[in-house]
Amino acid sequence: MKALVLSSGGIDSTTCLALAIKKYGVNNVISVSVDYGQKHNKELICAEEIAKFYGIKHITLNLKEIFKYSNNALMQNSTKEIPKDSYAEQLKETEIVDTYVPFRNGLFLSAISSLALAINNNEKAEIYIGVHLDDAAGRAYADCTKEFIETISKAISLGTYEKIKIITPFVYSNKAEIVRVGLNLKAPYHLTWSCYQGGERQCGECATCIDRKEAFKKNEAIDPVAYKR
Numbered sequence: 001m002k003a004l005v006l007s008s009g010g011i012d013s014t015t016c017l018a019l020a021i022k023k024y025g026v027n028n029v030i031s032v033s034v035d036y037g038q039k040h041n042k043e044l045i046c047a048e049e050i051a052k053f054y055g056i057k058h059i060t061l062n063l064k065e066i067f068k069y070s071n072n073a074l075m076q077n078s079t080k081e082i083p084k085d086s087y088a089e090q091l092k093e094t095e096i097v098d099t100y101v102p103f104r105n106g107l108f109l110s111a112i113s114s115l116a117l118a119i120n121n122n123e124k125a126e127i128y129i130g131v132h133l134d135d136a137a138g139r140a141y142a143d144c145t146k147e148f149i150e151t152i153s154k155a156i157s158l159g160t161y162e163k164i165k166i167i168t169p170f171v172y173s174n175k176a177e178i179v180r181v182g183l184n185l186k187a188p189y190h191l192t193w194s195c196y197q198g199g200e201r202q203c204g205e206c207a208t209c210i211d212r213k214e215a216f217k218k219n220e221a222i223d224p225v226a227y228k229r
Contacts, residue, residue: 002120003167004112005128007031007058009046009193011212012130012170015182019169020128021054022185030057030119032112036101037064039076039198046193053188061111073098074196082196084205087140097140099196099207105129105143106152113156113164124163132170132178134211146171175211176218183221190224204229 003020007013020029033047044060051058073080080098083090090097109129116125131144142148153166170178182189194212195202202209204227216223 001028002116002123002125003029003128004116004125005029005031006108006112006130007033007047007050008130009033009043009050009191010130010208011175011182011189011192011194011215012132012178013047013128014050014187014189014192015178015185016128016130016167016169017050017054018182018185018187020126020167021056026054026056029054030059032115033058033060034108034111035060035062035064036067036104037076038074039078040074040193040196041076042195042198042200043193046191049191050188053191059115061115063107063111066107067101067104070102072101074101082203082206084203085207086210087134087207090207091140097207100141103143105131105141105148109152109156109166113160116164117160122161122163124165126165126167128167128169130170130178131168133172133174175215179215179219179221183219192225194225199228201226201228203227 003024005017005020007017017031031051033044035044048058071078073082083098112127116127131149149168156164156166194208196206196208197203202225213223
């Protein structure tokens, strides 16, 4: 069986990749990134570097056309700024955070499921996605919740003759617990990118940077990447 890992180049997906490789071996794992017009496209470069680190095949899907109408703060053409507060603080002011990309995970999982069947000759495959409790908490991202993942997983299974199975190893875990797993697996966190801002260094101020730094702190571990602040 093959495993495809949705790779954003970040902590969660890189830990998923480490888990999949441990289970199936490098010859049976493929990492997949999505270019959707994000301003933090550094994550695409990082995802490729992580794949090279493990010696596995990497594929980048282009879904920019679908998302080009969105004025979400993550998009290159957006008029909005990336918030510099935690998700908890943002949700005090709004129901939907500015970094929510409309139905992103639904589209990603659908596209990768189609890809998995195409490149695997309609054989069974597993797709790993690193959704976790911190993103689902307070519905910061509705398409990261357990309920959403359970529902779309069933739809994908039905729509692929039960050939494709969605694997969510961290749906009940927070980011600190994910980092703990990754440290034990010696995941290449030095190659990862979590920040929603563009640039060469991670900002240290956006919600994803805040969560990342806190996760390493809780594990009493050194975060191996550099920050602007």
